[in-house]
Amino acid sequence: MKKNIVFIAKSLDGFIAGKDGELDWLNSIPNPEHNDMGFNNLMDEIDAVVMGRKTFEVVSGFEGEWPYSKHVFVLSNSLKNIPNTLSEKVSLLKGTPQQVLSRIHNKGYYKLYIDGGSTIQNFLAEDLIDEMRITTLPILLGGGFSLFGDLDQPLDFDHIKSKVFLGQLVQDWYKRRR
Amino acid sequence: MKKNIVFIAKSLDGFIAGKDGELDWLNSIPNPEHNDMGFNNLMDEIDAVVMGRKTFEVVSGFEGEWPYSKHVFVLSNSLKNIPNTLSEKVSLLKGTPQQVLSRIHNKGYYKLYIDGGSTIQNFLAEDLIDEMRITTLPILLGGGFSLFGDLDQPLDFDHIKSKVFLGQLVQDWYKRRR
Numbered sequence: 001m002k003k004n005i006v007f008i009a010k011s012l013d014g015f016i017a018g019k020d021g022e023l024d025w026l027n028s029i030p031n032p033e034h035n036d037m038g039f040n041n042l043m044d045e046i047d048a049v050v051m052g053r054k055t056f057e058v059v060s061g062f063e064g065e066w067p068y069s070k071h072v073f074v075l076s077n078s079l080k081n082i083p084n085t086l087s088e089k090v091s092l093l094k095g096t097p098q099q100v101l102s103r104i105h106n107k108g109y110y111k112l113y114i115d116g117g118s119t120i121q122n123f124l125a126e127d128l129i130d131e132m133r134i135t136t137l138p139i140l141l142g143g144g145f146s147l148f149g150d151l152d153q154p155l156d157f158d159h160i161k162s163k164v165f166l167g168q169l170v171q172d173w174y175k176r177r178r
Numbered sequence: 179m180k181k182n183i184v185f186i187a188k189s190l191d192g193f194i195a196g197k198d199g200e201l202d203w204l205n206s207i208p209n210p211e212h213n214d215m216g217f218n219n220l221m222d223e224i225d226a227v228v229m230g231r232k233t234f235e236v237v238s239g240f241e242g243e244w245p246y247s248k249h250v251f252v253l254s255n256s257l258k259n260i261p262n263t264l265s266e267k268v269s270l271l272k273g274t275p276q277q278v279l280s281r282i283h284n285k286g287y288y289k290l291y292i293d294g295g296s297t298i299q300n301f302l303a304e305d306l307i308d309e310m311r312i313t314t315l316p317i318l319l320g321g322g323f324s325l326f327g328d329l330d331q332p333l334d335f336d337h338i339k340s341k342v343f344l345g346q347l348v349q350d351w352y353k354r355r356r
Contacts, residue, residue: 014326055325105242124318134190138336139332140332141303142326143328143329144330148191148192149320154196156318157190157317158346159348162348168337169337
């Protein structure tokens with residue numbers, strides 16, 4: 001079954017990065033036992049990851065192991081190649097959300113983790129998101145890069161469940177009401 | 179003890195009214211038993227309500243009983259008088275958030291319910307909000323009047339609790355970390 005899932009953290013005021021791209025606030029809540037808040041469960045559940053170029057550049061700059069156990073499709077009209085170390089794990093794709101989805105489905109990947117602010121906004125604008133798992137941190141950033149963007153039409157979701165992590169983060173699961 | 183509490187509903191993308199001021203989506207989730215989601219408990223807890231002119235105009239246009247059991251202070255630089263029917267329940271105040279708070283405290287009102295988008299944003303910009311109880315509806319409006327505005331500095335809160343109402347609305351309580 002085809003399914004596009006968003007899994008992302010945001011501030012209380014809806015930002016996924018600060019005014020200057022800051023991401024440090026994402027680690028501001030002590031997490032001594034390295035609770036992954038459902039990330040590895042998501043990895044087990046999906047067939048592939050779809051992300052934008054900016055997110056790819058941030059993630060490939062992280063120290064430590066490559067975090068994705070499934071194939072990653074990076075959407076970019078400008079990127080020409082992938083670093084050699086990642087060439088078996090990552091592919092480049094360009095086109096509209098529908099075009100890239102169609103190509104990914106044709107390769108046999110159906111359950112997709114959609115990541116990155118612009119990519120999520122572009123997919124939502126085409127009503128292509130089926131589920132969202134959004135973790136909210138208890139901070140007002142007061143500006144930055146917004147998770148959600150403008151839509152021509154409102155989109156209704158159903159609330160599935162909420163879970164509190166580390167006593168501070170609220171993760172809400174939503175499913176598109178169709 | 180002085181305390182300023184926000185109690186408000188927002189869309190999943192952080193709007194308190196739609197692009198054309200729409201509020202109908204606030205009643206889009208069936209509520210056959212008229213669950214007030216904590217509104218009357220809040221009324222019992224506070225000494226007075228503080229709201230902006232726009233919110234006052236919306237609320238005083240509602241059919242049915244006046245919803246506030248405590249005195250309401252309306253912040254406005256333009257409004258000259260209050261309708262006769264509300265003159266004992268509502269007072270007008272003008273000035274900066276600090277000035278109006280000082281005048282309200284001097285009248286013996288300490289625990290305040292701060293309501294209305296602009297008023298909440300102005301109070302947050304001066305770091306004058308102590309608690310927020312925010313109810314999120316499972317809808318992406320895609321545009322409208324935002325609950326939160328720009329801040330010079332991020333503001334940290336502590337998550338207190340989360341509660342799901344009507345199987346669809348998530349109410350999160352936050353307390354300013356000082």
